[in-house]
Amino acid sequence: MEKDFSQFDLEKTRRALELASFGIGRVSPSPLVGCVIVAQGGETVGEGSYIYENVTHAEVIALNQAGEKARGGTAYVSLEPHAHTGRTPPCTDALINAGIRRVVCPVEDPNPLVSGKGFQVLRENGIEVVTGILKDEAAKLNEKFCVWHQKARPFVHLKLAMSLDGRISLRNSVSTSLSGKESAARVQDLRHEHDAILVGGNTAFVDNPSLTDRSGKPRRRKLARVVLDNRLRVSTDSTLAQTAKDTPTIIFSASDDARGIANLEKLGVEVVRLNARNLFHILNELKTRSLQSVLVEGGSEVAGAFCDAKLVDKLTFIVAPIVIGGSHAPLAIGGNGAHSLDNAMRFRDLEITKHGEDFEFTSYPQIRDEE
Numbered sequence: 001m002e003k004d005f006s007q008f009d010l011e012k013t014r015r016a017l018e019l020a021s022f023g024i025g026r027v028s029p030s031p032l033v034g035c036v037i038v039a040q041g042g043e044t045v046g047e048g049s050y051i052y053e054n055v056t057h058a059e060v061i062a063l064n065q066a067g068e069k070a071r072g073g074t075a076y077v078s079l080e081p082h083a084h085t086g087r088t089p090p091c092t093d094a095l096i097n098a099g100i101r102r103v104v105c106p107v108e109d110p111n112p113l114v115s116g117k118g119f120q121v122l123r124e125n126g127i128e129v130v131t132g133i134l135k136d137e138a139a140k141l142n143e144k145f146c147v148w149h150q151k152a153r154p155f156v157h158l159k160l161a162m163s164l165d166g167r168i169s170l171r172n173s174v175s176t177s178l179s180g181k182e183s184a185a186r187v188q189d190l191r192h193e194h195d196a197i198l199v200g201g202n203t204a205f206v207d208n209p210s211l212t213d214r215s216g217k218p219r220r221r222k223l224a225r226v227v228l229d230n231r232l233r234v235s236t237d238s239t240l241a242q243t244a245k246d247t248p249t250i251i252f253s254a255s256d257d258a259r260g261i262a263n264l265e266k267l268g269v270e271v272v273r274l275n276a277r278n279l280f281h282i283l284n285e286l287k288t289r290s291l292q293s294v295l296v297e298g299g300s301e302v303a304g305a306f307c308d309a310k311l312v313d314k315l316t317f318i319v320a321p322i323v324i325g326g327s328h329a330p331l332a333i334g335g336n337g338a339h340s341l342d343n344a345m346r347f348r349d350l351e352i353t354k355h356g357e358d359f360e361f362t363s364y365p366q367i368r369d370e371e
């Protein structure tokens with residue numbers, strides 16, 4: 001069915017993806033979904049975006065707008081309509097009952113429990129289903145939801161700011177702001193896309209960060225702050241602890257400092273007692289809290305640990321036109337590193353963007369056959 005579409009289909013599918021993107025920050029742990037209904041004569045008669053709190057799905061919002069005009073028309077949906085009853089009745093029923101004759105949708109739902117079933121039900125009811133248009137864009141839009149279902153853990157996006165020679169600060173004992181104000185705005189947008197932000201204990205100690213989403217865009221849940229801190233270096237005076245009543249703050253720590261832990265807990269910090277070196281346990285804990293995606297913001301040791309464990313789904317480097325040099329400035333990725341080039345992480349689909357004087361490199365790890 002992949003060739004059975006026109007330029008018009010392409011434009012309407014693109015619009016459905018755009019409508020889906022309006023839900024960024026507002027749907028997790030559900031997927032982003034947008035829908036356009038086009039009447040038989042070619043007129044757009046309904047549009048919908050899914051927002052978790054509003055419950056109603058994008059298809060139903062668009063169909064309600066279209067009313068009787070939907071009969072005999074085409075539905076452009078960014079993700080396979082579901083055929084099961086969840087918080088709402090099946091969207092496949094809504095499309096069938098509205099008299100839709102054709103559904104154009106780029107990709108199946110990545111959830112293995114429901115994948116393909118929506119398309120099957122539509123076809124069984126005589127609806128033409130066209131798939132494959134803009135499928136890479138559609139899969140990318142829901143990349144967090146995909147990893148959540150396919151790898152049964154949160155999506156991990158590693159992001160670091162660095163100099164041209166790959167240093168992330170002057171020393172690992174000092175806070176160094178490397179990128180410009182345009183990049184700073186971009187970082188807030190990245191935070192907005194994620195459910196959690198994670199840093200190492202040393203970064204939390206040295207930078208005393210606030211780790212908040214200051215994009216100004218609406219979000220469903222506050223960005224959860226996560227610190228890997230076995231030595232419990234986050235103090236009760238820190239910005240994180242002082243603001244923990246307002247913003248979820250989770251510290252993973254193997255520390256047996258019962259008093260220190262109790263003092264942090266009094267301020268609203270959740271201290272989870274486990275060895276923060278075990279990243280699989282950490283991600284599992286985040287999963288049990290329905291945190292679908294995590295933006296890892298360093299420092300060098302933590303970035304290296306995620307790379308060593310091959311637990312990076314997406315990588316963003318923001319490179320400032322500056323050289324730091326010397327042997328004491330930490331490099332972006334610490335940890336054990338690769339023992340051979342065969343063992344090194346390779347990346348694909350590199351995108352380069354400019355923010356003021358800085359360059360952003362965003363890419364995805366190549367999946368090896370054995371992984």
Ligand SMILES: NC(=O)c1ccc[n+]([C@@H]2O[C@H](COP(=O)([O-])OP(=O)(O)OC[C@H]3O[C@@H](n4cnc5c(N)ncnc54)[C@H](OP(=O)(O)O)[C@@H]3O)[C@@H](O)[C@H]2O)c1
Pocket residue numbers: 159160161162167168169170171172173174175176178199200201202203204206207228229230231232275276277278279297298299300301302303305330334
């Ligand atoms: N430019 C940037 O984008 C950027 C971003 C962040 C930080 N920085 C800078 O980077 C420097 C800090 O980097 P860093 O490498 O020294 O420290 P880090 O990565 O922030 O923290 C490392 C510490 O975290 C603890 N940890 C707990 N679980 C861990 C795990 N699974 N893997 C690795 N470490 C774990 C370890 O101590 P325990 O096991 O004892 O807890 C470790 O010593 C600072 O100068 C900061 O300003 C720059």
